[in-house]
Amino acid sequence: MNLIQFMGAIEIGLLYGLVAMGVLLSFRILDFPDLTVDGSFPLGAAVCAVLIVSGVNPWMATFYSILAGMAAGFTTAWISVRWNILHLLASILTMTALYSINLRVMGRPNIALLGEQTIFTPLENSSFPHIYVMATAMFVIAALFFVVMYFFLSSEKGLAMRATGANSRMAKAQGIAVNSYTLFGIALSNGLVALAGALFAQSQGFADVSMGVGTIIIGLAAVIVGEAFFNPKRICAALIACILGSIFYYLVRAMALNASFLGLQASDLNLVTAILVGGAMIMPKLRAKILDFKAAGGRS
DSSP states (O other): OOHHHHHHHHHHHHHHHHHHHHHIIIIIISOOOOOTHHHHHHHHHHHHHHHHHTTOOHHHHHHHHHHHHHHHHHHHHHHHHHHTOOHHHHHHHHHHHHHHHHHHHHSSSEEEOTTSOOTTGGGGGOSSOHHHHHHHHHHHHHHHHHHHHHHHHHSHHHHHHHHHHHOHHHHHHTTOOHHHHHHHHHHHHHHHHHHHHHHHHHHHTEEETTTTTTHHHHHHHHHHHHHHHHOOOSHHHHHHHHHHHHHHHHHHHHHHHHOGGGTOOGGGHHHHHHHHHHHHHHHHHHHHHHHHHHHTTTOO
C-alpha cells in the first residue's frame, strides 16, 4: 500500500466516521435497527449534487442534504412509532422507496460534479499536496461533528434520548416523551449519514443512485470494530471508537486488497468486510473466555 492509498483510506475512513456515528445513535443508543442509511446516504449525495449543478451555494446544498436525510429518518421512525411496525421492516420500506426518490431527484442514475464549485474547491489552491489537504479537511469535519454529538448526548435532552434506548418503559414512567425522542434520534442519525453522502459526492466528484449499497454494513463494521478494539465505556470514548473503527476498517481493507500473496481482488471487498466484522464480533467473546480462564487459575 503506497502513500496515496494510505491517505485515501484515512480520508474515506474519516468521512464514513460520520456514518458510524449515525449508526451508533440508531443501533446502540436508541436500540433501533435502521437500514434507512442505505438510502439516505445516496439521498444526501443526490440532493447536494442537483443543487450544486443548479447553481446553489455548496454550503447551502450540503445543509439541504442534511435536512433531506433527516426527513428520510423521520419517515422511518414515524412508520414504526405511529403504526407500531417492526423497526427493520419500516426502515426497509423507506430504503426501498428512497431508491426511486433518488432517481427522481437526480433525473438520471448519476451526476458528475467535475468543474463545479464545492465546499472543497477553495482547498484546491493550497500549496500542500491534495491528499494531505483532503484528509485534514475530513478530520476537521469529523472532529467538529464529534464535539457536537458529544455535547448533545451529554446534555439533558441527550440523556433523555439515551434513557429512551436503554429502557423505554422506565423512561416513559419518568415523563420522557419516548416517541418524540425516537423520531428526532432517527432523523438525526440519517441526517449525519446524508451529510456523509453529500461530502462524498463533493470530494469524489459524482453522485450515483447505487452508491449507498452496503453503507449500513460499513457503518456497523466501524461501530463493531471500534467497540471490539477500543472497548469504550463512556459516550465520548464510544464516539471516538466509531471514527477510529471506520479508519481501521478502511486501512485493513486497503492492506488486504494490496497484499498480493493473499490473491484478493476488488470483487472480494464483501468477503474482506464479512471476515473483518465477524472477527470483531468474536473478539470480545474470546477476550472474555481468556479472562475467565486466567481467573480460574488456568484450569479448564
